[in-house]
Amino acid sequence: MAVTRASIAATTGGVALALLLAACSGGAPSEAVGTQPQFAGLDRALAGAVGGIPAAARPSAEPALVIIDGPGAASGSLLAVEIPARGASARLTPSGRNGAVTTWRSVDAVSLSLRAPGVLVATRGLGEDLMIADANATAAALARATPGSVARRHRRLDGDLALGSEAYACSLALVGPERIEIAGRLRHTLRFEERCAGASGENGQVGFTNLYWRDAARPVLWQSVQWVGPELGHIRLRHPGD
Amino acid sequence: MRHKAPPSPRQGAAAEKRPRGHGRRGRLRGWFGAGTLAAVVLAATGPVAQQAMPADRAAPTPNSYGMPGLIDMPVARPMPDGRFALTGTALPGTSRVTLAFQIAPRLTGSFRYSRIERPRLGDRLFDRSFDLQFLLLEEGPRRPALAVGLRDFIGTGEYASEYLVATKQVSPRLRLTAGLGWGRLAGKNAFSNPLGVLDDRFRTRPGGFTGTGGRVEFTRFFRGDAALFGGIEYQANERLRLVAEVSGDTYRNETGGTDPRWRQRMPVNLGFSYALGPRTTLSGFLLHGGTVGLSAAVAFDPGRPLRAVRVDAPVPVAVRPAPAAGAGWSTDWAEVPSARPILRQALAARLAGEGLRLETFETGSRRAVVTYTNLRHETPARALGRAARVLTEVLPHSVEEIVLVSAARGMPVTSVTLRRSDLEALEHAPEGTEALLARAAIADGRGAATQAGTLWQPHPAETPRFGWSVLPYVQPALMDPSAPLRADVGLRAEARFALASNLLVSGAVTQRLAGNLSGTTRALEACRNDGFCYERVRSDAPFYSSDRPVLERLAVDHFSRPGPDLFGRLSAGWLERMYGGVSAELLWKPVASRLALGVEVNHVRRRAPDGFASFLDYEVTTGHVSAYYDIGAGYSGQIDVGRYLAGDVGATLTLSREFASGWRIGAYATITDMPFSAFGEGSFDKGITITIPVTWFDGRPSRARNSQTIRSLTRDGGARLEVQNRLHPLVRELQRGNLEQGWGTVWQ
Structure with a gap:
């Protein structure tokens, strides 16, 4: 709540700032519109509403993830995603495969990239995206079903557009066998828990835990809870499995 | 109702008895002596260890x-x-x-x-x-x-x-x-x-204070x-x-x-x-x-946006099957006459989906050259990354070398040559961002596009030539001594027609709905001791506010690449609210150079305040020779030397700091041969400009920015023509320095 209030206050401040600037402008008449490129205004949404800009050229409004009906939606070639931080869930379809990494995409242009057997390595279209994670060790350990220490690195953009890098030391532990129901079918899985600790930074030590339900026999995931970043927290995934 | 004719000078009014609270003339004062800021900024850019402290707790109130x-x-x-x-x-x-x-x-x-x-x-x-x-x-x-x-x-x-x-x-x-x-x-x-x-x-x-004020009073400090x-x-x-x-x-x-x-x-x-x-x-x-x-x-904090930019996920890199698999690797397609138009059509549609406009497309069996204009993305790197991925989707397998030329107003500015196999290999590599930059060849875009040198860049058939908008506007005014906030609000209709990609007709008409700009106090006329008075080149600005429709601008602009590292602009028409005429500019700016040099010459006539398109007698040739220098770490400087609108000769020094997020703040000062006493209050023109990106507030990808100038009372000394589409910002944005600054967004 505090965050919301602060951002409202800050937005108000922005308006005040604009007013201050306005109050102080002594420019020639043509200056008041600003120095944006001549036609940027035309391409902006408001103009699009009355002008002749093709719909495809307009940025879409904030993505509202498609809500799916209940559990078990993951079947065949769909990946079901729940993002508690956004109160949203969606069904994603594969949109690309590059080596061991498959990219899944929602109809409203959110995408997740998962490294086989299903470890999240990138998000797009969410805002505070995970640009890329080096989670090769986790993926390999899950594929082999061998617990142990794994190193991770997450890279994210900061407000100055610099691509930062955070290293995490993680331990992947086998919690035990667990039977879960997916799309009405019982699956025998091994539940893994990956506990990660980051280096101590400005905000103290950052840590997170990921959960994976791996098929007991094959290197595929049925279900997982994986961490995206401090703003979005964890997302829940139901993997297609087959 | 409102002033149609210049009112009497304000001194007369000030002598009247007024109730307390309306007071006498306020004082508007100026800013830095030219060069003072430069010295201080340069001296102060040393690092401070505290920077890394958590900003909010440690920051002073x-x-x-x-x-x-x-x-x-x-x-x-x-x-x-x-x-x-x-x-x-x-x-x-x-x-x-x-x-x-x-x-x-x-x-x-x-x-x-x-x-x-x-x-x-x-x-x-x-x-x-x-x-x-x-x-x-x-x-x-x-x-x-x-x-x-x-x-x-x-x-x-x-x-x-x-x-x-x-x-x-x-x-x-x-x-x-x-x-x-x-x-x-x-x-x-x-x-x-x-x-x-x-x-x-x-x-x-x-x-x-000294003379007409507005100067740094060194002799008072610490006394x-x-x-x-x-x-x-x-x-x-x-x-x-x-x-x-x-x-x-x-x-x-x-x-x-x-x-x-x-x-x-x-x-x-x-x-x-x-x-x-x-x-x-x-x-x-x-x-x-x-x-x-x-x-x-x-x-x-420019580096902490109110909202993280939320941009639609890109199409992923389409990875080709191994050549051994055979299918699709043939180059026979290059001999089929219909192949290129089909590719072009598919490419144009997909680029449009990413907020990019396809300008030109040439392809052989191994190499493709694509020129595009970025309409949506704040950073040229993100636009580049999106274009590159679209190309992996569209181009036949045999095309390995991808040359992406970013264009502005039809001018090819910068070419980036990428290997398609690098895109495939680096898409999900932890160091893929840095590696892609290391493997990219960045050069002048003029060398890449075969049509680059031509004066006529055909407009792409896929995109409409005509565009228009009607938007509300707010036009704030200088601080009037008796009212700090003055503004006009109304509607602005804009339209443009592209005769070619690099030949544009554009204009804007405004209709004021409400406002009090025309009541603004007019500055005193700038007169020298010998009795010579300068034209009121800017101090008459309030009289250009009208209740009738106003032709703000109607001009034709032509852009060209006259030679390697050279960029040209020709403009003619009603260039701004107060002046019309012709304007020509030439800019030298190598793709990786910190230094740029430019020259601009304008011959303009003053427009009539009350006529829709008519002119007054005052005619002047004004222009500047400019040097731009990228100091590094976001700081930049600019010096313009030349003749100003009132015929005064002098120079403007500008220092700016720009953040990767698009925030920009600059300070400038102009000294000309107009005597301080003639200039009037403030002695010489100086001010601050602030530019704020819209994206920083709303998190939506956009190139829109808002810019304001805070200056001492608008006067007639050191005044410049407000011509649109000046070349340096257009070109610089797409060149190496800015491309690299935002390179972190290439895979975004």
């Missing part, structure tokens, strides 16, 4: 003057580098709005606009002032931080004061500050200036009596901070001796500040035991 401080007194603490802090303060009879900016890690500057009732002098003042504070010593384990500051250091100086201040954090909750102040800060308990031991001249403080000040800050909890201070600021003019709101009952000021959030603070204080004040502050 603005005082009632909007600078880091206690209540009225300063503290020796800078804000986080690059921060903007906007503070509004209300006191009985006085209000202030201050925009402070952390110019460099050690240097804080601010611009302030105040309304001051002065019962002692029986008037009300609308006053502008500028402050600078420089951190001399960082805080150490034992020693305090030490800073020197100038408050209201230009011109007439209602708040004029200088200080040395030391601040020490003595415990996690407690901070102590002590300082020595001169000028207004030595309002009571003052003693003879200790600097008097160096030179007797320090003992007396000269009053008044006259001095007094001590100090205070305690106690951090009661996460949000609440309590402050007590001993202040030398007695508000002598504001109190007038009789105003009961200003009775001095206590030797200390008491206050609190409460953090509403990480960016906002509310403060209340009691001055001298009898006067209550309130202030609110909001901080903006």
